[in-house]
Amino acid sequence: MASIPASFLLLFVSISATAYTIFSATVIEDLANLKPPPNFNATITNNCLHNPSLRYCNSPAMDLHEIFRFTIVASHLCNESKNPNCVETFSEIDLRNRPKIVPLYLSFSFFWKYCPLSIVSIDLSNNSIKGSFPADVLLCTQIQALDLSRNEFSGDVPIQSFSPLSNLTLLNLSFNHFSESKLSDSEFFKRFNSSSFIHSGLLPSRKRFRLNAVILLLCFPIFIVLIVGGFWWCCLQRPDFLPRMCRRHRFTPYMLKAATDEFSKKNLVGKSDGIAIYRGILRDGFKVRIEIYWKNISGENRRKFAEECKVIVQLCHKNLLRVYGWCNDRKLRAIVAEWTEEESNVEIWISGSAPPWKRRLKVLKGVAEGMLYLEEQWPDIGYDLRTSTVLLSNNQEPLISRFKVGDRSNITKRICLFGLFLLEIMTNTKPLEGFEERFVEFIRAHYTGNLQAVIDERMKMTENTFDQAKQTIEIGLMCTEQTRSHQQPSLYEIVNIMTRMLAPQNHKRSSHCEGGRAHRAII
Known part of the structure; x- marks a missing residue:
């Protein structure tokens, strides 16, 4: 209907004086304290009989106090919006450039709840209103024009709440601070062009897009350079940070x-x-x-x-x-x-801790096994075999060190070095450099008749262990014999002999990389 609803026509005369008094005082306080006249219920019932389309007539539970306040606010707002004749028509809400009273009307949710059906245009532009989108305005679903431009609204726009506004043909949300939204995904907003959203924050800003593009073009190469530089630094300087x-x-x-x-x-x-x-x-x-x-x-x-x-x-x-x-x-x-503990070589171990016979024999057998592995698998790798260079692991396993790649010294010389190593362990005597032959001859001279004079006296020997020690020294003397008339024992034979000596507590010799220390792969 084009004219003002019947509720205004019937009520305006009776309440206009009161309304003037109310709005000349503190509006919110007066509205809260004001009560409907005694015949207001009958008036509302009569209005709904004449015009059932009125919004408050379709309310599930009528609140007479709320409807009464709505009627008063509608009467005053119609005059504030400069409508020609508020008794007969209320076609638009025009509150442009009214920053002091617009927030007040927006706070009257009861008015927007019963928004008059005659209103076709709402203009709240140029008021610098802060806060979120005034969603109550969208309860006026019949409107054809809505202008909220040049304010300071922020946050999200309730895109779904616009759907009932099927008659809306003019929309202006420009010059606000809304959060960017994907309006293009909504069929409703496709009817409006970009002029409705200039500087609203809803559409991607070209300046911001250009700024983002510049930042991307500058930062992406820098990021790539940093990644490549970091990877290069790790590869060349700290590869331990890599897998x-x-x-x-x-x-x-x-x-x-x-x-x-x-x-x-x-x-x-x-x-x-x-x-x-x-x-x-x-x-x-x-x-x-x-x-x-x-x-x-x-x-x-x-x-x-x-x-x-x-x-x-x-x-x-x-x-x-x-x-x-x-x-x-x-x-x-x-x-x-x-890592091996400090002072953990065989020379210090022999002279310091006075190990028993069986421990010495195990060390000799371990060194012979290591030599045999190198002979079979890596014949071109030499080593410095001395009691000062053979280390001891934490579980007292002997460790041959000081390797030399490309050392093609023959096996005869290596077995001779093992013989000297063996005799040093058995006698706890280190020959002076250049006097190794005299050291061997001294032991050979005592071998048959007075062997106890050369064996390390700190070893407690039984008859059985003494026989084993004697056999071991014999092996050492055979290893150091390099004349053609005497053949040296092979490393394989030496390992077998010592294995039999340790038979009661010995395990089968492990193959390459099996049964040995579990080396942690840290490289």
């Missing part, structure tokens, strides 16, 4: 510095001319022995050093010192191996 499969036994000076706390003195366990031995803890907490060579060498020699290390890291036997990797920098070369 294990990417490390390939290679250590860098940065890794060694981190492992030794910048080569601190508290981690220095040995030092000689151009060589320093450090105790190190790798990033994963694994303890290692780091042997550092400070002397500068030529590029060719550094290449040979790296090639040798590539071979040594492949050695895998319980009686060989496990080498985990190497460093081959221009100013620093190093070999990283498994």
